[in-house]
Amino acid sequence: MKLPPEFISLSQEIGARPLLVQGPGGNTSVKIDGQLWIKASGTELAEALDKNIFVAVDPAKAMQELHGAGDGSCRSALIDSDCGLRPSIETTFHAMFDHKFVFHFHSVAAICHAIAEEGRNALAEKLSGLQWVAAPYRKPGIPLTKAIREAVGTRDIQVVVLNNHGIIIVGNTIDEVRDQIYDIEERLDLPVHESKTVNSPADYPGWMCVPDVAALATDPNLFQRATSGTYYPDHVVFLGPAMPALSRSELAELDPAEFPVPTVLVEGEGVYIKTDAKPAQRAMLDCIYNVLTRIPADWALLPIGEDAEAELLNWDAEKYRQALAKRNG
Numbered sequence: 001m002k003l004p005p006e007f008i009s010l011s012q013e014i015g016a017r018p019l020l021v022q023g024p025g026g027n028t029s030v031k032i033d034g035q036l037w038i039k040a041s042g043t044e045l046a047e048a049l050d051k052n053i054f055v056a057v058d059p060a061k062a063m064q065e066l067h068g069a070g071d072g073s074c075r076s077a078l079i080d081s082d083c084g085l086r087p088s089i090e091t092t093f094h095a096m097f098d099h100k101f102v103f104h105f106h107s108v109a110a111i112c113h114a115i116a117e118e119g120r121n122a123l124a125e126k127l128s129g130l131q132w133v134a135a136p137y138r139k140p141g142i143p144l145t146k147a148i149r150e151a152v153g154t155r156d157i158q159v160v161v162l163n164n165h166g167i168i169i170v171g172n173t174i175d176e177v178r179d180q181i182y183d184i185e186e187r188l189d190l191p192v193h194e195s196k197t198v199n200s201p202a203d204y205p206g207w208m209c210v211p212d213v214a215a216l217a218t219d220p221n222l223f224q225r226a227t228s229g230t231y232y233p234d235h236v237v238f239l240g241p242a243m244p245a246l247s248r249s250e251l252a253e254l255d256p257a258e259f260p261v262p263t264v265l266v267e268g269e270g271v272y273i274k275t276d277a278k279p280a281q282r283a284m285l286d287c288i289y290n291v292l293t294r295i296p297a298d299w300a301l302l303p304i305g306e307d308a309e310a311e312l313l314n315w316d317a318e319k320y321r322q323a324l325a326k327r328n329g
């Protein structure tokens with residue numbers, strides 16, 4: 001099956017923009033001759049021109065998973081179960097829309113609005129004239145798809161803002177989807193604010209200082225926000241809950257191999273990432289920086305909370321709270 005080149009190139013285009021897609025996040029799909037071609041789990045949209053990242057599923061079978069016929073992984077809906085790729089965990093909502101193209105991604109501008117009360121309230125005016133709706137936060141997979149289905153109802157919707165997550169844009173032509181993506185980016189654009197502070201990072205074995213995002217540790221407001229909660233799922237999945245803060249001496253004594261998450265803040269000093277961190281983890285570190293430096297200082301942030309963190313990490317909620325308490329000393 002030859003997928004439309006303009007679909008592949010728009011997928012790659014958004015995948016190459018860190019303000020739209022970070023690492024393997026986001027997914028796009030096209031429906032052709034009754035088959036749904038969706039980005040495979042673990043692949044990156046940025047690689048769309050270089051290799052095959054799309055896998056075909058039967059959208060009717062994917063919808064049956066939504067109604068209890070599977071675990072939501074949509075493996076049962078694969079057209080070729082030996083293709084070696086797994087469909088995205090977000091496949092069910094791609095199947096749910098009748099539109100030919102579904103683009104879902106973790107736009108920093110959309111996230112900024114979707115994680116703050118004031119941002120959510122501002123959407124009505126900023127998106128006025130568009131066919132849009134907001135859906136509440138749910139774990140990606142069947143719970144999220146059901147929440148989207150409920151929010152959309154019977155309306156003809158082009159845009160869904162996913163609270164504490166990202167955005168979905170649907171359309172029947174690629175031009176329409178592309179125009180919508182960039183129009184919304186412009187409407188939701190927020191200026192970057194970062195207080196320039198001098199930092200003097202130190203060397204810690206196994207850790208690497210990331211000067212580009214130092215403000216997360218040196219700007220008191222950003223530090224407080226970065227360390228006090230998690231705001232969207234991929235942060236938890238790639239960096240763990242919130243961002244841990246350690247003192248110089250704690251970090252100096254820490255064996256990175258023993259530490260459960262790849263990034264650490266030292267207040268007033270700098271941001272550190274394990275020297276063997278994966279590119280996706282680095283991309284998620286840039287993402288939290290890009291989000292927090294764009295949120296106006298007077299917006300009240302709405303973290304997803306410990307129960308949602310535990311759910312994303314497949315932890316029992318009570319055991320998770322105990323582990324967190326231990327980590328936080």
Ligand SMILES: [Zn+2]
Pocket residue numbers: 026090104105106140165166
């Ligand atoms: Zn997503």
